[in-house]
Amino acid sequence: MKFEVVGIDYDNRIDNFMISARADYEWYLEKTQGSEENLAIQRDIIRGSKPYKNLRADLKMGCILPTIVLAVRNIDASVTGNYNVNDGFISATRADLDSLQNAIAKTTPVDVDIVDGLQRTNALRQTLAELNDDERSVFLLRSLRLEIWVNIAFFPLAYRMLLLNAGQRPMSMKHQIDILSGGLAEDLQDLPGIEIIRLKDHKRRVRPGQFHLSTLAQAFQAWMQRSPNVDRTNLVVETMVVDEALESLGIDLTDNNGNQRDGFRQFVDWLLRLDRSLGEEQNRFFGNDTVVLGFAAAIGFAHKNETLQDRLSNAMTKMIHDAEMDKENPLGVFTFEQIRKSIDAKRSNVGEATRALVFRAVREYIMQDGTSPMIECWTQSASMM
Structure with a gap:
């Protein structure tokens, strides 16, 4: 198996190093083994379409695939500290490139994510399965170009991925x-x-x-787009949502002091503290995806709103304190349940109506800077249904 690091670059916008590399198919397929299953909640793998059938035929003829983008976590990339991040063209020593090469070579598939290239990876695996033994040995020696983001946090990687896809017709x-x-x-x-x-x-x-990872992924989308309903079918609306998401991510990538911040991580921390304050008796409240998405959208709305930004932290601190102190009806959960049960399933989509109910109530609480108890906010939100 062959793997070679050929260069490093630095992205000043997202403050992260990217490694350019080459590998043979055998190395790549081993390092990404299981990625298709690990990413089962993402875009379905295309198996029968004509373009991918043609791609498999081209692969058998020796075509070069477009560069595949990977994210690799938990590796020793300390040698990148030898370089000035302001250099537009980094000329790394072979010794440092070898150090990165060895670190990445030791990684296991659990720390490797396919950021861009899932369908190409599946085409490689399907093509390999269609070959006989002699053909496979030749096929596995062919080269593949890789772009590897090392130890990159979720937030900047999300920004980069959305930005690069925004000008295309993306997934x-x-x-x-x-x-x-x-x-x-x-x-x-x-x-x-x-x-x-x-x-x-x-x-x-x-x-x-x-929390299920799928719920947190949906919550991140709801937080970014400031809407609790994350399933979009209208391409025009989807494009507008991506634009809003990029703006939200861009705000958090760098604040006025040049530091990265992560508003979504702060939201999840608040979510955990509220969840604990309700205790096991009310475990079903935040176990409901609709509630989590409503909270995420409302806090994302306040996070981006210039007027509400200053109220957000204080309001959430007060909400957590009140929930911890109120042992009888923390967060007005019983009031919420009564309102939710009153939703007419014949007239409304219960899931959408519930998410909107939560979104409006939490947004109102933040707007009032925590001065109105959640029971009143639930009632006020219900009056808008």
Whole structure:
């Protein structure tokens, strides 16, 4: 197997190093083994379309694939500290490139995500399966170009991916966020009290702090687009949503002091504290995806709104405190349940109506700077249904 690092570059917008590399098919397919299954919640793999059938035929003839983009976590990239990030053209020493090469070569598939190239990877695997033994040995020696983002956090990677796809006819934003969900889990896993349940775990939420990765991925989209309804079918609306998402991500990438911040990570921290404050008796409240998406959208709305930004932190601190103190009806959960049960399923989509109910109530609470209790906010939100 062959793998060679040929250069490094630095992206000043997202403050991250990118490694240019070459590998043979054998090395690449081994390092990404299982990625298709790991990313089962993202865009479906295209198996029968004519373009991908043609691609497999071209691969058998020895075509060169467009560069595949990977994100690799948990590697020793300390040698990148030898270089000035302001250099437009970094000339790395062979010794440093070898160091990065060795570090990446030791990584396992669990720390490798396919950011761009899932369909090409599947085409490679399908083509390999169609060959006889002699043909396979030749096929596996062919070269592939790689763009590898090392130890990149979820937030800047999401920004970069959405930005590069915005000028094309992209997969939906939901699919793009789902692709990055492995990095999202990595970015959130050190928050106190969180347990992230992946699709392959086949587990149910049974206690506060447990959240399915698919729920958090949807919550991130709701937070970015400031809307609790994340499924978009209208391409014009989808384009507008991506533009809004890029603006939200851009705000967080660099604040006025030149520091990165992560408003979504702050949201999840608040979510965990609220979840714990409700206790096991009300475990179903934040176990409901519609509630999580409504909260995420409302806090994303306030996060971007110039007027509400200054109220957000204080309001959420007060909400958490009030929930911890109120043992009888924390967060007005019983009031919420009564309103939710009153939604007429014949007249409304219950899921959409519930998400909108939560969104309006939490947004109202923030707008009031936490001066109105959540019971009143639920009631006011219900009056708009």
